[in-house]
Amino acid sequence: MTINKDKSRFDMTLGETLRSQGISRRSFLKFCAATASMMAMSPAMIPKIAHALESARRPSVIWLSFQECTGCTESLTRAHTATIESLIFDYISLDYHHTLMAASGHGAEDARKAAMEENFGKYLLVVDGSIPMGNPGYSTIAGISNYDMLMETAKGAAAIIAVGTCATYGGIPHANPNPTGAVSVGELIKDKPIINVPGCPPIPVVITGVLTHFLTFGTIPELDHIGRPKVFYGQSIHDRCYRRPFYDKGLFAETFDDEGARKGWCLYKLGCKGPTTYNACATTKWNNGTSFPIESGHPCLGCSEPDFWDGGGFYKALSMPTENITKTAIYTAAGAVAAGVALGAMNKSKKNSATKAHNKTTIDDLEK
């Protein structure tokens, strides 16, 4: 096997780059197995992923950060799984990211312009943060308003990845009363494929998973009705929650320190938004697969859904019809897998009327 030493890093495929770094084929297979697992793909896909990644070419990535807290970048760069995320992250050519890049001022902006020109029509644009439409001065970079920078940079992008709930649905800046007039990327750009990767922040492997999918298949992954990759957001937290058998049996913790909480019963009555929240936390988990909030005894906040901040209170149980929740749970348990779906639908359709009659909140104190 020979490696063309004359090739620049840009011309090398991912397979060649890895081998030139002394990474064995066996290590690469291990990487592909972990990738298939993180992308929730069947292990039968491992050889196909290996084959596609072998010949993948290094993409240019421009990352723009608007009204955000940098939590999304932190989520990605603080992921210490050096072997998975960083392999992909090192492989892409991150040509502009004003938090991470060494250049600043004109140098940084020149780098963005150069990357746009060189790779016009081919680069990936990653955006975190929302865009203020109230007054351009609310958020600027190098004197350029977020809106202008987004529109200019989006022109030559092959696809846009909106990272975090702020970029995907407006997030916290968009929360009532939305003082800056914050909007999402999708509200402004209509002529490019946009992949929404919401979460506050998103799970790191979901961000790299989307990048890997793009590298592996050269396409964007299949998306749901609000632009999220189905592979990560196809099932609700509730569908995959290990506390689900308690939900199905109607066994709920009523407070954070009662018998039910100690026994690990369902957190529905403590405000869990798992039934209406689509994200990979229950299977991919956080902190390198250690656990996820429900495993630590805290309800899901619903952070990957639009307007999660205005959802009426993190500790208020999802609005339910006035019939007894236990009865509802037993009824839906008969439908096993369909139960989560049914509950999600019921929550959405009856939410308004139920909100009026709602009186199930168990820990009002937390809201005061």
Place this chain on the structure above:
Amino acid sequence: MSSSTVVPFNIQNGDEMTQNVKPLLHEIKHALDSLIETGKSTIIDLRSIPLAPGEEDKILNTLGQGEVKAQLNALGLSEVNETQYAGVWTVTHYNDEDQIISRFIEVTTMPEILCSQTEDIMAAYSRLAITLDDIVEDNLETN
């Protein structure tokens, strides 16, 4: 918080919570059957199944440890163990910081990752050839 106010929180005890342990063990039995009948291997990704804390250990304990225990040093450690049921292997991949990044149950005669890979064999051939050339040159110089 004083120690008296710490809420005892224990969700590891008790019976199976997700009831996924037994179906998974049955799936392994079926996979073993198809390995015997057709030679077909099966890989099960343990991350794809919702399991409560402690349930994964329950599965691994049931499968136990068999005759083979292998360690790979490939982008971090990997452990490849044959369980006490021949043909049923557990493959656990760790990253550089010894955190588990993926875990599979493989029902096969030999997990693919243990085999030497063609590309690595080719690279090894070149390396060995260079080493031998060096040895020959050294010998010529010293003679």
